[in-house]
Amino acid sequence: MNPNLLDFSLEELKDFISSVGEPPFRAAQLWQWLWQKGVTDFADMTNLSKTFRAKLGEEASAILPEVAEVLTSTDGTIKFLLRMSDGELVETVLIPEPTHYTQCLSTQAGCAMACTFCSTGTMGCARNLTHSEMAGQVVVARNYLRDMQMESKRLRNLVFMGMGEPMLNMETLIKSLRTIHDDSGLAIGARRCTVSTVGIPGTLEEFGRHDMALLAVSLHAPTQELRERIMPKAARAYPLDQLMDDLRTYPVRPRERVTLEYVMLRGVNDSLGHARELVRLLSRLKCKVNLIAYNPGRTSLYKAPQPEDVTAFSEYLCSKGMTCTLRKSKGQDIAAACGQLANQSQGS
Structure with missing residues:
Protein backbone atom coordinates (compact mmCIF):
# COMPACT_ATOMS: atom_id res chain seq x y z
CA MET A 1 0.00 0.00 0.00
CA ALA A 60 2.23 7.72 -2.71
CA SER A 61 -1.18 8.86 -1.52
CA ALA A 62 -2.53 11.88 0.36
CA ILE A 63 -5.61 10.86 2.32
CA LEU A 64 -7.52 13.10 4.73
CA PRO A 65 -10.36 11.91 6.97
CA GLU A 66 -13.59 11.70 4.98
CA VAL A 67 -16.48 13.92 6.01
CA ALA A 68 -19.34 11.49 6.66
CA GLU A 69 -21.78 14.02 8.11
CA VAL A 70 -21.96 17.71 9.03
CA LEU A 71 -24.39 19.08 11.62
CA THR A 72 -24.87 22.80 12.22
CA SER A 73 -26.31 24.17 15.46
CA THR A 74 -28.66 27.12 15.73
CA ASP A 75 -25.80 28.97 17.46
CA GLY A 76 -23.42 28.37 14.53
CA THR A 77 -21.46 25.46 16.03
CA ILE A 78 -20.50 22.94 13.35
CA LYS A 79 -19.92 19.27 14.18
CA PHE A 80 -18.19 16.95 11.71
CA LEU A 81 -18.44 13.19 11.77
CA LEU A 82 -15.24 11.97 10.11
CA ARG A 83 -14.67 8.49 8.69
CA MET A 84 -11.12 7.19 8.77
CA SER A 85 -9.67 4.89 6.12
CA ASP A 86 -10.39 1.80 8.27
CA GLY A 87 -13.98 2.87 8.92
CA GLU A 88 -13.49 4.30 12.42
CA LEU A 89 -15.64 7.35 13.09
CA VAL A 90 -14.42 10.41 14.98
CA GLU A 91 -15.96 13.80 15.73
CA THR A 92 -14.49 17.30 15.59
CA VAL A 93 -16.27 20.59 16.26
CA LEU A 94 -15.94 24.18 15.05
CA ILE A 95 -16.99 26.63 17.76
CA PRO A 96 -17.90 30.15 16.58
CA GLU A 97 -16.47 33.17 18.38
CA PRO A 98 -17.22 36.82 17.47
CA THR A 99 -14.16 37.14 15.19
CA HIS A 100 -12.93 33.59 14.59
CA TYR A 101 -13.50 29.85 15.05
CA THR A 102 -12.02 27.55 17.66
CA GLN A 103 -11.75 23.89 16.68
CA CYS A 104 -12.12 21.06 19.17
CA LEU A 105 -9.91 18.16 18.05
CA SER A 106 -9.98 14.45 18.83
CA THR A 107 -6.86 12.39 19.51
CA GLN A 108 -8.32 8.87 19.71
CA ALA A 109 -11.23 6.91 18.28
CA GLY A 110 -13.22 6.71 21.50
CA CYS A 111 -11.67 6.99 24.95
CA ALA A 112 -10.54 4.49 27.55
CA MET A 113 -10.80 6.77 30.60
CA ALA A 114 -14.55 6.17 31.17
CA CYS A 115 -15.33 9.41 33.03
CA THR A 116 -18.93 9.08 34.17
CA PHE A 117 -20.14 12.43 32.79
CA CYS A 118 -18.59 12.00 29.33
CA SER A 119 -20.44 10.36 26.44
CA THR A 120 -17.21 9.40 24.68
CA GLY A 121 -16.16 7.50 27.79
CA THR A 122 -18.98 5.01 27.24
CA MET A 123 -17.47 3.93 23.90
CA GLY A 124 -14.12 2.56 25.02
CA CYS A 125 -11.05 3.27 22.91
CA ALA A 126 -10.67 1.62 19.50
CA ARG A 127 -7.24 3.07 18.70
CA ASN A 128 -5.02 6.13 18.60
CA LEU A 129 -5.36 8.55 15.71
CA THR A 130 -2.47 8.99 13.27
CA HIS A 131 -0.79 12.27 12.28
CA SER A 132 -2.92 12.53 9.13
CA GLU A 133 -6.08 11.93 11.18
CA MET A 134 -5.23 14.30 14.03
CA ALA A 135 -3.70 17.32 12.26
CA GLY A 136 -5.84 16.45 9.24
CA GLN A 137 -8.97 17.48 11.16
CA VAL A 138 -7.76 21.08 10.87
CA VAL A 139 -7.32 20.78 7.10
CA VAL A 140 -10.80 19.28 6.77
CA ALA A 141 -12.33 22.17 8.72
CA ARG A 142 -10.42 24.82 6.78
CA ASN A 143 -11.41 23.25 3.47
CA TYR A 144 -15.05 23.20 4.59
CA LEU A 145 -14.98 26.90 5.55
CA ARG A 146 -13.38 27.72 2.19
CA ASP A 147 -15.82 25.61 0.16
CA MET A 148 -18.81 27.07 2.02
CA GLN A 149 -17.42 30.61 1.59
CA MET A 150 -17.31 31.06 5.37
CA GLU A 151 -13.74 32.32 5.62
CA SER A 152 -14.73 35.75 6.95
CA LYS A 153 -14.09 34.10 10.34
CA ARG A 154 -10.78 32.30 10.19
CA LEU A 155 -9.92 29.20 12.18
CA ARG A 156 -7.59 30.65 14.80
CA ASN A 157 -7.55 28.52 17.98
CA LEU A 158 -7.31 24.77 18.61
CA VAL A 159 -8.34 22.85 21.72
CA PHE A 160 -7.55 19.15 22.07
CA MET A 161 -10.70 18.45 24.06
CA GLY A 162 -12.58 16.10 21.75
CA MET A 163 -12.60 12.31 21.74
CA GLY A 164 -9.76 10.56 23.52
CA GLU A 165 -7.09 11.27 26.12
CA PRO A 166 -4.28 13.20 24.37
CA MET A 167 -1.53 12.06 26.75
CA LEU A 168 -2.21 8.44 25.78
CA ASN A 169 -1.27 9.39 22.22
CA MET A 170 1.64 11.65 23.18
CA GLU A 171 4.05 10.88 20.33
CA THR A 172 1.50 11.65 17.62
CA LEU A 173 0.19 14.64 19.57
CA ILE A 174 3.65 16.25 19.61
CA LYS A 175 4.24 15.37 15.95
CA SER A 176 0.88 16.93 15.03
CA LEU A 177 1.60 20.06 17.06
CA ARG A 178 4.85 20.54 15.13
CA THR A 179 2.92 20.44 11.85
CA ILE A 180 0.27 22.77 13.29
CA HIS A 181 2.88 25.31 14.40
CA ASP A 182 5.06 25.16 11.26
CA ASP A 183 4.87 28.43 9.29
CA SER A 184 4.70 26.51 6.02
CA GLY A 185 2.23 24.03 7.53
CA LEU A 186 -0.91 25.07 9.41
CA ALA A 187 0.77 28.11 11.00
CA ILE A 188 -1.19 28.17 14.28
CA GLY A 189 1.03 29.21 17.18
CA ALA A 190 1.58 27.33 20.42
CA ARG A 191 -0.21 29.99 22.50
CA ARG A 192 -3.34 29.39 20.41
CA CYS A 193 -3.38 25.66 21.16
CA THR A 194 -4.63 24.05 24.38
CA VAL A 195 -4.35 20.37 25.30
CA SER A 196 -6.75 18.99 27.90
CA THR A 197 -5.92 15.91 29.96
CA VAL A 198 -7.49 14.08 32.89
CA GLY A 199 -3.94 13.57 34.14
CA ILE A 200 -1.89 10.55 33.14
CA PRO A 201 0.98 9.67 35.51
CA GLY A 202 4.40 10.45 34.10
CA THR A 203 3.22 12.59 31.17
CA LEU A 204 2.98 16.16 32.49
CA GLU A 205 6.71 16.69 32.79
CA GLU A 206 7.34 15.47 29.25
CA PHE A 207 4.51 17.55 27.80
CA GLY A 208 5.69 20.67 29.64
CA ARG A 209 9.23 20.17 28.39
CA HIS A 210 8.05 20.39 24.78
CA ASP A 211 6.25 23.74 25.44
CA MET A 212 4.05 23.31 22.38
CA ALA A 213 0.61 24.14 23.82
CA LEU A 214 -1.14 25.46 26.89
CA LEU A 215 -2.20 22.88 29.46
CA ALA A 216 -5.72 22.28 30.77
CA VAL A 217 -6.47 19.61 33.37
CA SER A 218 -9.91 18.04 33.82
CA LEU A 219 -10.35 18.29 37.59
CA HIS A 220 -14.11 18.26 38.27
CA ALA A 221 -13.82 17.63 42.02
CA PRO A 222 -12.05 19.21 45.01
CA THR A 223 -11.42 15.95 46.88
CA GLN A 224 -9.97 12.56 46.02
CA GLU A 225 -13.13 10.77 47.18
CA LEU A 226 -15.44 12.81 44.96
CA ARG A 227 -13.06 12.67 42.00
CA GLU A 228 -13.01 8.87 42.26
CA ARG A 229 -16.81 8.92 42.06
CA ILE A 230 -16.92 11.18 38.99
CA MET A 231 -13.87 9.92 37.10
CA PRO A 232 -12.80 6.72 38.88
CA LYS A 233 -10.19 5.44 36.43
CA ALA A 234 -8.24 8.70 36.23
CA ALA A 235 -8.52 9.49 39.93
CA ARG A 236 -7.25 6.11 41.11
CA ALA A 237 -4.38 6.07 38.63
CA TYR A 238 -3.28 9.59 39.57
CA PRO A 239 -4.36 10.50 43.13
CA LEU A 240 -5.26 14.14 43.61
CA ASP A 241 -2.41 14.99 45.97
CA GLN A 242 0.14 13.66 43.47
CA LEU A 243 -1.55 15.52 40.61
CA MET A 244 -1.45 18.79 42.57
CA ASP A 245 2.23 18.27 43.47
CA ASP A 246 3.09 17.78 39.79
CA LEU A 247 1.06 20.80 38.70
CA ARG A 248 2.87 23.03 41.22
CA THR A 249 6.15 22.28 39.46
CA TYR A 250 4.71 22.36 35.92
CA PRO A 251 6.57 24.95 33.80
CA VAL A 252 4.47 27.94 32.78
CA ARG A 253 5.54 31.23 31.24
CA PRO A 254 5.43 34.36 33.46
CA ARG A 255 1.92 35.54 32.54
CA GLU A 256 0.40 32.11 31.93
CA ARG A 257 -1.46 29.73 34.20
CA VAL A 258 -2.56 26.13 34.08
CA THR A 259 -6.29 25.86 33.41
CA LEU A 260 -8.36 23.63 35.71
CA GLU A 261 -11.59 22.50 34.05
CA TYR A 262 -14.52 21.91 36.38
CA VAL A 263 -17.77 20.50 34.97
CA MET A 264 -20.58 21.38 37.38
CA LEU A 265 -22.99 18.52 38.10
CA ARG A 266 -26.21 19.28 39.96
CA GLY A 267 -26.12 18.08 43.55
CA VAL A 268 -22.76 16.38 43.07
CA ASN A 269 -19.98 18.98 43.00
CA ASP A 270 -21.72 22.37 42.70
CA SER A 271 -22.33 23.55 46.27
CA LEU A 272 -20.63 26.39 48.13
CA GLY A 273 -19.03 23.72 50.30
CA HIS A 274 -17.39 22.28 47.21
CA ALA A 275 -16.28 25.78 46.20
CA ARG A 276 -14.60 26.25 49.59
CA GLU A 277 -12.81 22.91 49.25
CA LEU A 278 -11.69 23.86 45.75
CA VAL A 279 -10.18 27.14 46.97
CA ARG A 280 -8.22 25.27 49.64
CA LEU A 281 -7.00 22.69 47.11
CA LEU A 282 -5.78 25.28 44.62
CA SER A 283 -4.43 27.90 47.03
CA ARG A 284 -0.77 27.18 46.19
CA LEU A 285 -1.22 26.61 42.47
CA LYS A 286 -0.71 29.14 39.68
CA CYS A 287 -3.94 28.44 37.86
CA LYS A 288 -7.29 29.62 36.60
CA VAL A 289 -10.57 27.74 36.87
CA ASN A 290 -12.84 27.18 33.88
CA LEU A 291 -16.34 26.35 35.11
CA ILE A 292 -18.51 24.39 32.70
CA ALA A 293 -22.23 23.89 33.29
CA TYR A 294 -22.95 20.23 32.50
CA ASN A 295 -24.88 19.43 29.31
CA PRO A 296 -26.98 16.28 29.78
CA GLY A 297 -27.17 13.80 26.92
CA ARG A 298 -29.95 11.33 26.24
CA THR A 299 -28.66 8.76 28.76
CA SER A 300 -26.90 11.04 31.23
CA LEU A 301 -26.31 10.04 34.84
CA TYR A 302 -26.32 13.71 35.91
CA LYS A 303 -28.37 16.88 35.60
CA ALA A 304 -27.33 20.39 34.66
CA PRO A 305 -26.65 22.68 37.62
CA GLN A 306 -29.09 25.39 38.59
CA PRO A 307 -28.03 28.80 37.19
CA GLU A 308 -28.04 30.36 40.65
CA ASP A 309 -25.68 27.64 41.92
CA VAL A 310 -23.26 28.30 39.05
CA THR A 311 -23.34 32.02 39.83
CA ALA A 312 -22.80 31.49 43.56
CA PHE A 313 -19.93 29.05 42.93
CA SER A 314 -18.24 31.43 40.50
CA GLU A 315 -18.68 34.47 42.73
CA TYR A 316 -17.20 32.65 45.70
CA LEU A 317 -14.07 31.68 43.77
CA CYS A 318 -13.65 35.25 42.54
CA SER A 319 -14.16 36.63 46.06
CA LYS A 320 -11.18 34.55 47.16
CA GLY A 321 -8.94 36.06 44.50
CA MET A 322 -9.12 33.17 42.04
CA THR A 323 -9.30 33.75 38.30
CA CYS A 324 -12.51 32.07 37.20
CA THR A 325 -14.29 31.91 33.84
CA LEU A 326 -17.60 30.37 32.89
CA ARG A 327 -17.54 28.59 29.57
CA LYS A 328 -20.63 29.35 27.54
CA SER A 329 -22.17 26.15 26.29
CA LYS A 330 -22.57 25.81 22.53
CA GLY A 331 -23.83 23.15 20.17
CA GLN A 332 -26.18 21.44 22.61
CA ASP A 333 -28.86 20.84 19.96
CA ILE A 334 -26.38 18.78 17.87
CA ALA A 335 -24.72 17.02 20.86
CA ALA A 336 -21.49 18.97 20.30
CA ALA A 337 -21.24 20.54 23.76
CA CYS A 338 -18.71 19.58 26.43
CA GLY A 339 -18.92 15.90 27.33
CA GLN A 340 -21.41 15.06 24.59
CA LEU A 341 -19.14 13.84 21.80
CA ALA A 342 -20.13 10.25 21.15
CA ASN A 343 -20.48 8.80 17.75
CA GLN A 344 -24.02 7.61 17.29
CA SER A 345 -23.20 6.09 13.90
CA GLN A 346 -20.59 3.67 15.23
CA GLY A 347 -21.42 0.17 14.14
CA SER A 348 -24.36 1.23 12.02
Whole structure:
Protein backbone atom coordinates (compact mmCIF):
# COMPACT_ATOMS: atom_id res chain seq x y z
CA MET A 1 0.00 0.00 0.00
CA ASN A 2 1.36 3.44 -0.91
CA PRO A 3 2.36 5.63 2.04
CA ASN A 4 -0.01 8.45 3.05
CA LEU A 5 2.18 11.57 2.78
CA LEU A 6 -0.03 13.30 5.36
CA ASP A 7 1.35 10.90 7.95
CA PHE A 8 4.88 12.24 7.40
CA SER A 9 6.56 15.00 9.33
CA LEU A 10 8.40 17.52 7.16
CA GLU A 11 11.70 15.71 7.79
CA GLU A 12 10.11 12.36 6.90
CA LEU A 13 8.69 13.89 3.75
CA LYS A 14 12.18 15.10 2.78
CA ASP A 15 13.49 11.57 3.23
CA PHE A 16 10.69 10.21 1.02
CA ILE A 17 11.36 12.79 -1.68
CA SER A 18 15.04 11.82 -1.71
CA SER A 19 14.12 8.13 -1.93
CA VAL A 20 12.22 8.72 -5.18
CA GLY A 21 15.10 10.66 -6.69
CA GLU A 22 13.77 14.22 -6.41
CA PRO A 23 15.67 17.27 -5.09
CA PRO A 24 15.01 18.27 -1.44
CA PHE A 25 13.22 21.54 -2.28
CA ARG A 26 10.35 19.50 -3.70
CA ALA A 27 9.49 18.43 -0.16
CA ALA A 28 8.84 22.04 0.91
CA GLN A 29 6.64 22.60 -2.15
CA LEU A 30 4.68 19.42 -1.51
CA TRP A 31 4.36 20.19 2.21
CA GLN A 32 2.77 23.56 1.45
CA TRP A 33 0.28 22.02 -0.96
CA LEU A 34 -0.75 19.40 1.57
CA TRP A 35 -0.97 21.50 4.74
CA GLN A 36 -1.10 25.19 3.85
CA LYS A 37 -3.38 24.84 0.83
CA GLY A 38 -5.21 21.64 1.83
CA VAL A 39 -4.75 20.06 -1.61
CA THR A 40 -4.54 16.26 -1.77
CA ASP A 41 -4.88 15.66 -5.52
CA PHE A 42 -1.35 15.59 -6.91
CA ALA A 43 -2.67 16.63 -10.34
CA ASP A 44 -3.69 20.01 -8.87
CA MET A 45 -0.19 20.82 -7.55
CA THR A 46 0.63 23.05 -10.48
CA ASN A 47 4.18 24.13 -9.58
CA LEU A 48 5.33 20.49 -9.58
CA SER A 49 6.43 18.95 -12.87
CA LYS A 50 4.04 16.59 -14.62
CA THR A 51 6.64 13.84 -14.31
CA PHE A 52 6.90 14.32 -10.55
CA ARG A 53 3.11 14.44 -10.15
CA ALA A 54 2.79 11.20 -12.09
CA LYS A 55 5.47 9.62 -9.89
CA LEU A 56 3.62 10.71 -6.75
CA GLY A 57 0.42 9.19 -8.11
CA GLU A 58 2.19 5.86 -8.56
CA GLU A 59 4.18 5.74 -5.33
CA ALA A 60 2.23 7.72 -2.71
CA SER A 61 -1.18 8.86 -1.52
CA ALA A 62 -2.53 11.88 0.36
CA ILE A 63 -5.61 10.86 2.32
CA LEU A 64 -7.52 13.10 4.73
CA PRO A 65 -10.36 11.91 6.97
CA GLU A 66 -13.59 11.70 4.98
CA VAL A 67 -16.48 13.92 6.01
CA ALA A 68 -19.34 11.49 6.66
CA GLU A 69 -21.78 14.02 8.11
CA VAL A 70 -21.96 17.71 9.03
CA LEU A 71 -24.39 19.08 11.62
CA THR A 72 -24.87 22.80 12.22
CA SER A 73 -26.31 24.17 15.46
CA THR A 74 -28.66 27.12 15.73
CA ASP A 75 -25.80 28.97 17.46
CA GLY A 76 -23.42 28.37 14.53
CA THR A 77 -21.46 25.46 16.03
CA ILE A 78 -20.50 22.94 13.35
CA LYS A 79 -19.92 19.27 14.18
CA PHE A 80 -18.19 16.95 11.71
CA LEU A 81 -18.44 13.19 11.77
CA LEU A 82 -15.24 11.97 10.11
CA ARG A 83 -14.67 8.49 8.69
CA MET A 84 -11.12 7.19 8.77
CA SER A 85 -9.67 4.89 6.12
CA ASP A 86 -10.39 1.80 8.27
CA GLY A 87 -13.98 2.87 8.92
CA GLU A 88 -13.49 4.30 12.42
CA LEU A 89 -15.64 7.35 13.09
CA VAL A 90 -14.42 10.41 14.98
CA GLU A 91 -15.96 13.80 15.73
CA THR A 92 -14.49 17.30 15.59
CA VAL A 93 -16.27 20.59 16.26
CA LEU A 94 -15.94 24.18 15.05
CA ILE A 95 -16.99 26.63 17.76
CA PRO A 96 -17.90 30.15 16.58
CA GLU A 97 -16.47 33.17 18.38
CA PRO A 98 -17.22 36.82 17.47
CA THR A 99 -14.16 37.14 15.19
CA HIS A 100 -12.93 33.59 14.59
CA TYR A 101 -13.50 29.85 15.05
CA THR A 102 -12.02 27.55 17.66
CA GLN A 103 -11.75 23.89 16.68
CA CYS A 104 -12.12 21.06 19.17
CA LEU A 105 -9.91 18.16 18.05
CA SER A 106 -9.98 14.45 18.83
CA THR A 107 -6.86 12.39 19.51
CA GLN A 108 -8.32 8.87 19.71
CA ALA A 109 -11.23 6.91 18.28
CA GLY A 110 -13.22 6.71 21.50
CA CYS A 111 -11.67 6.99 24.95
CA ALA A 112 -10.54 4.49 27.55
CA MET A 113 -10.80 6.77 30.60
CA ALA A 114 -14.55 6.17 31.17
CA CYS A 115 -15.33 9.41 33.03
CA THR A 116 -18.93 9.08 34.17
CA PHE A 117 -20.14 12.43 32.79
CA CYS A 118 -18.59 12.00 29.33
CA SER A 119 -20.44 10.36 26.44
CA THR A 120 -17.21 9.40 24.68
CA GLY A 121 -16.16 7.50 27.79
CA THR A 122 -18.98 5.01 27.24
CA MET A 123 -17.47 3.93 23.90
CA GLY A 124 -14.12 2.56 25.02
CA CYS A 125 -11.05 3.27 22.91
CA ALA A 126 -10.67 1.62 19.50
CA ARG A 127 -7.24 3.07 18.70
CA ASN A 128 -5.02 6.13 18.60
CA LEU A 129 -5.36 8.55 15.71
CA THR A 130 -2.47 8.99 13.27
CA HIS A 131 -0.79 12.27 12.28
CA SER A 132 -2.92 12.53 9.13
CA GLU A 133 -6.08 11.93 11.18
CA MET A 134 -5.23 14.30 14.03
CA ALA A 135 -3.70 17.32 12.26
CA GLY A 136 -5.84 16.45 9.24
CA GLN A 137 -8.97 17.48 11.16
CA VAL A 138 -7.76 21.08 10.87
CA VAL A 139 -7.32 20.78 7.10
CA VAL A 140 -10.80 19.28 6.77
CA ALA A 141 -12.33 22.17 8.72
CA ARG A 142 -10.42 24.82 6.78
CA ASN A 143 -11.41 23.25 3.47
CA TYR A 144 -15.05 23.20 4.59
CA LEU A 145 -14.98 26.90 5.55
CA ARG A 146 -13.38 27.72 2.19
CA ASP A 147 -15.82 25.61 0.16
CA MET A 148 -18.81 27.07 2.02
CA GLN A 149 -17.42 30.61 1.59
CA MET A 150 -17.31 31.06 5.37
CA GLU A 151 -13.74 32.32 5.62
CA SER A 152 -14.73 35.75 6.95
CA LYS A 153 -14.09 34.10 10.34
CA ARG A 154 -10.78 32.30 10.19
CA LEU A 155 -9.92 29.20 12.18
CA ARG A 156 -7.59 30.65 14.80
CA ASN A 157 -7.55 28.52 17.98
CA LEU A 158 -7.31 24.77 18.61
CA VAL A 159 -8.34 22.85 21.72
CA PHE A 160 -7.55 19.15 22.07
CA MET A 161 -10.70 18.45 24.06
CA GLY A 162 -12.58 16.10 21.75
CA MET A 163 -12.60 12.31 21.74
CA GLY A 164 -9.76 10.56 23.52
CA GLU A 165 -7.09 11.27 26.12
CA PRO A 166 -4.28 13.20 24.37
CA MET A 167 -1.53 12.06 26.75
CA LEU A 168 -2.21 8.44 25.78
CA ASN A 169 -1.27 9.39 22.22
CA MET A 170 1.64 11.65 23.18
CA GLU A 171 4.05 10.88 20.33
CA THR A 172 1.50 11.65 17.62
CA LEU A 173 0.19 14.64 19.57
CA ILE A 174 3.65 16.25 19.61
CA LYS A 175 4.24 15.37 15.95
CA SER A 176 0.88 16.93 15.03
CA LEU A 177 1.60 20.06 17.06
CA ARG A 178 4.85 20.54 15.13
CA THR A 179 2.92 20.44 11.85
CA ILE A 180 0.27 22.77 13.29
CA HIS A 181 2.88 25.31 14.40
CA ASP A 182 5.06 25.16 11.26
CA ASP A 183 4.87 28.43 9.29
CA SER A 184 4.70 26.51 6.02
CA GLY A 185 2.23 24.03 7.53
CA LEU A 186 -0.91 25.07 9.41
CA ALA A 187 0.77 28.11 11.00
CA ILE A 188 -1.19 28.17 14.28
CA GLY A 189 1.03 29.21 17.18
CA ALA A 190 1.58 27.33 20.42
CA ARG A 191 -0.21 29.99 22.50
CA ARG A 192 -3.34 29.39 20.41
CA CYS A 193 -3.38 25.66 21.16
CA THR A 194 -4.63 24.05 24.38
CA VAL A 195 -4.35 20.37 25.30
CA SER A 196 -6.75 18.99 27.90
CA THR A 197 -5.92 15.91 29.96
CA VAL A 198 -7.49 14.08 32.89
CA GLY A 199 -3.94 13.57 34.14
CA ILE A 200 -1.89 10.55 33.14
CA PRO A 201 0.98 9.67 35.51
CA GLY A 202 4.40 10.45 34.10
CA THR A 203 3.22 12.59 31.17
CA LEU A 204 2.98 16.16 32.49
CA GLU A 205 6.71 16.69 32.79
CA GLU A 206 7.34 15.47 29.25
CA PHE A 207 4.51 17.55 27.80
CA GLY A 208 5.69 20.67 29.64
CA ARG A 209 9.23 20.17 28.39
CA HIS A 210 8.05 20.39 24.78
CA ASP A 211 6.25 23.74 25.44
CA MET A 212 4.05 23.31 22.38
CA ALA A 213 0.61 24.14 23.82
CA LEU A 214 -1.14 25.46 26.89
CA LEU A 215 -2.20 22.88 29.46
CA ALA A 216 -5.72 22.28 30.77
CA VAL A 217 -6.47 19.61 33.37
CA SER A 218 -9.91 18.04 33.82
CA LEU A 219 -10.35 18.29 37.59
CA HIS A 220 -14.11 18.26 38.27
CA ALA A 221 -13.82 17.63 42.02
CA PRO A 222 -12.05 19.21 45.01
CA THR A 223 -11.42 15.95 46.88
CA GLN A 224 -9.97 12.56 46.02
CA GLU A 225 -13.13 10.77 47.18
CA LEU A 226 -15.44 12.81 44.96
CA ARG A 227 -13.06 12.67 42.00
CA GLU A 228 -13.01 8.87 42.26
CA ARG A 229 -16.81 8.92 42.06
CA ILE A 230 -16.92 11.18 38.99
CA MET A 231 -13.87 9.92 37.10
CA PRO A 232 -12.80 6.72 38.88
CA LYS A 233 -10.19 5.44 36.43
CA ALA A 234 -8.24 8.70 36.23
CA ALA A 235 -8.52 9.49 39.93
CA ARG A 236 -7.25 6.11 41.11
CA ALA A 237 -4.38 6.07 38.63
CA TYR A 238 -3.28 9.59 39.57
CA PRO A 239 -4.36 10.50 43.13
CA LEU A 240 -5.26 14.14 43.61
CA ASP A 241 -2.41 14.99 45.97
CA GLN A 242 0.14 13.66 43.47
CA LEU A 243 -1.55 15.52 40.61
CA MET A 244 -1.45 18.79 42.57
CA ASP A 245 2.23 18.27 43.47
CA ASP A 246 3.09 17.78 39.79
CA LEU A 247 1.06 20.80 38.70
CA ARG A 248 2.87 23.03 41.22
CA THR A 249 6.15 22.28 39.46
CA TYR A 250 4.71 22.36 35.92
CA PRO A 251 6.57 24.95 33.80
CA VAL A 252 4.47 27.94 32.78
CA ARG A 253 5.54 31.23 31.24
CA PRO A 254 5.43 34.36 33.46
CA ARG A 255 1.92 35.54 32.54
CA GLU A 256 0.40 32.11 31.93
CA ARG A 257 -1.46 29.73 34.20
CA VAL A 258 -2.56 26.13 34.08
CA THR A 259 -6.29 25.86 33.41
CA LEU A 260 -8.36 23.63 35.71
CA GLU A 261 -11.59 22.50 34.05
CA TYR A 262 -14.52 21.91 36.38
CA VAL A 263 -17.77 20.50 34.97
CA MET A 264 -20.58 21.38 37.38
CA LEU A 265 -22.99 18.52 38.10
CA ARG A 266 -26.21 19.28 39.96
CA GLY A 267 -26.12 18.08 43.55
CA VAL A 268 -22.76 16.38 43.07
CA ASN A 269 -19.98 18.98 43.00
CA ASP A 270 -21.72 22.37 42.70
CA SER A 271 -22.33 23.55 46.27
CA LEU A 272 -20.63 26.39 48.13
CA GLY A 273 -19.03 23.72 50.30
CA HIS A 274 -17.39 22.28 47.21
CA ALA A 275 -16.28 25.78 46.20
CA ARG A 276 -14.60 26.25 49.59
CA GLU A 277 -12.81 22.91 49.25
CA LEU A 278 -11.69 23.86 45.75
CA VAL A 279 -10.18 27.14 46.97
CA ARG A 280 -8.22 25.27 49.64
CA LEU A 281 -7.00 22.69 47.11
CA LEU A 282 -5.78 25.28 44.62
CA SER A 283 -4.43 27.90 47.03
CA ARG A 284 -0.77 27.18 46.19
CA LEU A 285 -1.22 26.61 42.47
CA LYS A 286 -0.71 29.14 39.68
CA CYS A 287 -3.94 28.44 37.86
CA LYS A 288 -7.29 29.62 36.60
CA VAL A 289 -10.57 27.74 36.87
CA ASN A 290 -12.84 27.18 33.88
CA LEU A 291 -16.34 26.35 35.11
CA ILE A 292 -18.51 24.39 32.70
CA ALA A 293 -22.23 23.89 33.29
CA TYR A 294 -22.95 20.23 32.50
CA ASN A 295 -24.88 19.43 29.31
CA PRO A 296 -26.98 16.28 29.78
CA GLY A 297 -27.17 13.80 26.92
CA ARG A 298 -29.95 11.33 26.24
CA THR A 299 -28.66 8.76 28.76
CA SER A 300 -26.90 11.04 31.23
CA LEU A 301 -26.31 10.04 34.84
CA TYR A 302 -26.32 13.71 35.91
CA LYS A 303 -28.37 16.88 35.60
CA ALA A 304 -27.33 20.39 34.66
CA PRO A 305 -26.65 22.68 37.62
CA GLN A 306 -29.09 25.39 38.59
CA PRO A 307 -28.03 28.80 37.19
CA GLU A 308 -28.04 30.36 40.65
CA ASP A 309 -25.68 27.64 41.92
CA VAL A 310 -23.26 28.30 39.05
CA THR A 311 -23.34 32.02 39.83
CA ALA A 312 -22.80 31.49 43.56
CA PHE A 313 -19.93 29.05 42.93
CA SER A 314 -18.24 31.43 40.50
CA GLU A 315 -18.68 34.47 42.73
CA TYR A 316 -17.20 32.65 45.70
CA LEU A 317 -14.07 31.68 43.77
CA CYS A 318 -13.65 35.25 42.54
CA SER A 319 -14.16 36.63 46.06
CA LYS A 320 -11.18 34.55 47.16
CA GLY A 321 -8.94 36.06 44.50
CA MET A 322 -9.12 33.17 42.04
CA THR A 323 -9.30 33.75 38.30
CA CYS A 324 -12.51 32.07 37.20
CA THR A 325 -14.29 31.91 33.84
CA LEU A 326 -17.60 30.37 32.89
CA ARG A 327 -17.54 28.59 29.57
CA LYS A 328 -20.63 29.35 27.54
CA SER A 329 -22.17 26.15 26.29
CA LYS A 330 -22.57 25.81 22.53
CA GLY A 331 -23.83 23.15 20.17
CA GLN A 332 -26.18 21.44 22.61
CA ASP A 333 -28.86 20.84 19.96
CA ILE A 334 -26.38 18.78 17.87
CA ALA A 335 -24.72 17.02 20.86
CA ALA A 336 -21.49 18.97 20.30
CA ALA A 337 -21.24 20.54 23.76
CA CYS A 338 -18.71 19.58 26.43
CA GLY A 339 -18.92 15.90 27.33
CA GLN A 340 -21.41 15.06 24.59
CA LEU A 341 -19.14 13.84 21.80
CA ALA A 342 -20.13 10.25 21.15
CA ASN A 343 -20.48 8.80 17.75
CA GLN A 344 -24.02 7.61 17.29
CA SER A 345 -23.20 6.09 13.90
CA GLN A 346 -20.59 3.67 15.23
CA GLY A 347 -21.42 0.17 14.14
CA SER A 348 -24.36 1.23 12.02
